[in-house]
Amino acid sequence: xxxxxxxxxxxxxxxxxxxxxxxxxxxxxxxxxxxxxxxxxxxxxxxxxxxxxxxxxxxxxxxxxxxxxxxxxxxxxxxxxxxxxxxxxxxxxxxxxxxxxxxxxxxxxxxxxxxxxxxxxxxxxxxxxxxxxxxxxxxxxxxxxxxxxxxxxxxxxxxxxxxxxxxxxxxxxxxxxxxxxxxx
Numbered sequence: 001x002x003x004x005x006x007x008x009x010x011x012x013x014x015x016x017x018x019x020x021x022x023x024x025x026x027x028x029x030x031x032x033x034x035x036x037x038x039x040x041x042x043x044x045x046x047x048x049x050x051x052x053x054x055x056x057x058x059x060x061x062x063x064x065x066x067x068x069x070x071x072x073x074x075x076x077x078x079x080x081x082x083x084x085x086x087x088x089x090x091x092x093x094x095x096x097x098x099x100x101x102x103x104x105x106x107x108x109x110x111x112x113x114x115x116x117x118x119x120x121x122x123x124x125x126x127x128x129x130x131x132x133x134x135x136x137x138x139x140x141x142x143x144x145x146x147x148x149x150x151x152x153x154x155x156x157x158x159x160x161x162x163x164x165x166x167x168x169x170x171x172x173x174x175x176x177x178x179x180x181x182x183x184x
Contacts, residue, residue, distance in 0.1 A: 039169050039172055039173050039176070040173055042165075042169055043166065043169040043170060043173055046162055046165060046166045046169065047166065049162065050152070050159070050162055050163070050166060053152045053155050053156050053159060054148060054152055056155055057148060057151035057152045057154070057155055058148065058151070060151070060155070061151050064144070064147060064148055064151060067140075067144050067147075068144060068148075071137070071140055071141055071144060074136075074137055074140075075128075075131050075132075075137060078127075078130070078131035078134055078137065079124070079127040079128060079130075079131050081131075082126070082127035082130050082131070083123070083127070084123050084124055084127045086124065086127070089120050089123070089124050090124070092116075092120060093117060093120055093121060093124075096113050096116060096117045096120075097117070099113065100113060100114070100117075149163070
């Protein structure tokens with residue numbers, strides 16, 4: 001375990017989670033709001049740079065990829081213990097979203113599909129929350145995240161500053177989005 005101060009270590013872990021998820025949801029929501037386009041552009045640019053460095057770090061350290069896959073498999077198994085089928089359910093959510101966006105769904109079927117989407121999504125989220133409370137998974141995830149950030153820093157020593165800037169911008173964009181959505 002590293003001897004980094006807890007707040008820095010936690011910040012790094014939170015950041016790596018965001019990168020691992022490719023920050024898709026936050027960026028998509030931020031891009032749909034008004035104002036702050038230069039911040040959103042910088043945020044997106046930083047996210048792309050950090051994701052690229054992360055990918056390079058994992059490619060250069062195959063053990064990290066193995067550990068990441070093992071952790072994902074444990075998460076999926078733990079989620080299955082909660083009664084969901086993560087991969088199948090995510091595919092179903094994608095299919096429903098695609099059908100709804102396609103505009104070919106009859107109005108009488110639309111409400112049922114939206115209800116299925118919401119209930120499936122909620123079940124997945126609850127199973128994920130439960131899996132994330134597993135202390136073994138938490139410990140392994142935090143250590144893996146720290147090791148990935150260390151490997152990223154070995155590639156580009158400006159990664160810590162990039163992470164700090166990313167977090168600052170993400171917070172600003174989220175604040176703008178929240179204040180903008182309250183005014184709409």
